[in-house]
Amino acid sequence: MxxxxxxxxxxxxxxxxxxxxxxxxxxxxxxxxxxxxxxxxxxxxxxxxxxxxxxxxxxxVPTAESDDSTIETRAAYEGVPRKLPQKAKGHATFTVSDNAQLPLDSVLTAANGSRYLVTFATLPEDSRIIAAIEAEQAGKVGNLNADDVLTLVSPVPGIHNQATVRTLEGGADIEPIAELLRRLWFRKQYPPMGGALHDYRAWATEVPSVTRAWAYDAWQGGSTVGLTFVCDGNDDLLPSAAKIQEVKDYIYRHSDPATGVEVGRPAGIETVLFTLRIKPVQLAITLTPDTAETRAAVVAQLTELERQFASPGSRILLSQVRTAIGTASGVMDYATPLASDIISQSDELITFEAPQWIE
CATH class of the missing domain: 1.10.286 (GTP Cyclohydrolase I; Chain A, domain 1)
Structure with a gap:
């Protein structure tokens, strides 16, 4: 009791x-x-x-009401350590003169204020140098898009002051405590079985920034396992090619976080990773009262609904959407024209976009 x-x-x-x-x-x-x-x-x-x-x-018993330290300690004991922040890494291209050299540990800055260090640089070729760079600070703020511009803090003779990003990704914030709690519950409900379908889901979510994963048996015939995943914390929740390869390599072989023993997919099983299609859903909502606080509460409720019930080939019930909106903190009444369940195909994932607020 x-x-x-x-x-x-x-x-x-x-x-x-x-x-x-x-x-x-x-x-x-x-x-x-x-x-x-x-x-x-x-x-x-x-x-x-x-x-x-x-x-x-x-x-x-660790729940959402437990202290963060309690959840983190229990998760580590159960072999589900909290995922630490990761630094973004990648490459950038410099325009240079024929004999220029780019010193290691040269510092570059981005428009958002993030700073990067040069960890390796090629010799000049065709008036260009390709440099390996790494963010000074861990976190997803260090991730940049291709063709973004970086600027040298200290000019180097013979090297143009600005560089163009080729790739710069892999940065991740420390795992939110709610994500850690979800993985802990999953571990308790689905203990490791050395290659069962749920093991592939657990392995995928151990990779930094991966938050949800789904595995399917005999995806392309016998001895194949289909696997797909998303990164909810990123601006684009669909994974990049580099992240897909990272997950594939991790599932092939990695050290178990609890024991340090090498584990991974069983011999003779092929893992087929595939990318989902997004099914965006934008609801038109009229709120009473209509304030910034009630809008934020509704968005939070819809996000939680998506995280709990959205999966490839899933159905989110109309009653679930109505309950999520109606029980949002501070909402006394609301109206939305949605009149049926939301259904996704086997390769689709339902996501709630920012609602259209009707005043």
Whole structure:
């Protein structure tokens, strides 16, 4: 049964009643008396004990109400360590003179303020140098698009001050605690089996920035496993070719985070990775009251609905959408023209875009 501690007022009232009973009084204590002061003091101390017990009750089984440290410690014990932030890495092209050399550890900056270090540079060829670069700080803010411009902090003779990004990706923030909790629950519900379908899902989500994955048996005939995944924390949740290769390599062979033993797909099984198509859904919603807070609450509810129920070939019920909007914090009433369930094909993933707010 759930632990429901008494309120401070209830504790004080109970202690006052006990004092009255012990003193043989048939009525309540006088409004002003030493016994009431004692009851308040003891009640406050008792409430502190109940608060501690309530906190302990929430730490026994990791849930969304548990402390972050509790979830992180239990997850590490179960072999699901929290994914640490990763630095973005890639290559950039410099325009140079024939004899120029780009010093290692040269610093470049991007328009968003991110800084990068040169870790390797080729010799000049066709008036160009291709340099390997790495972000100074870990996080997805270090990811840039191809053809973005980087600028040298300190000019180098014979080298143009600006470089063009070829690839710069792989940066990831520390794993949100909610994502870690989901992976912990999955580990407890689906223990490792050395190559079962759920193992492929677990292995994929151990890769930085990968948040959801789906595996299918006999995807292209016997001895094949189909696997697809998304990266919800990125601007584009569909993975890049580099991320797909990273997941494929990880599933082939990697060190188990809990034991350090080499694990991976069983011999004779081929993993076929494929990319989903996005099925965007934009709802037209009228809110009462219509404020920035209620809009944000609705978006959060729809995002959680998507994370829980959207998968390839899935159906999100109309009632689930209505419940998500109607139970958003602060929403008293709403209207939306959506009149049927939302259905995706076997290679589609439902995503809720920013709603169209109707005033």
């Amino acid at each position: 759930p632990y429901n501690p008494p309120t401070l007022a209830e504790s004080i009232q109970q202690i006052e009643g006990d004092i009255s009973l012990e003193l043989g009084l048939n009525a309540h204590l006088p409004v002003v008396c030493a016994e009431r002061a004692i009851a308040f003091s003891v009640g406050a101390a008792k409430r502190d004990l109940h608060d501690q017990l309530q906190w302990l009750a929430k730490q026994i």
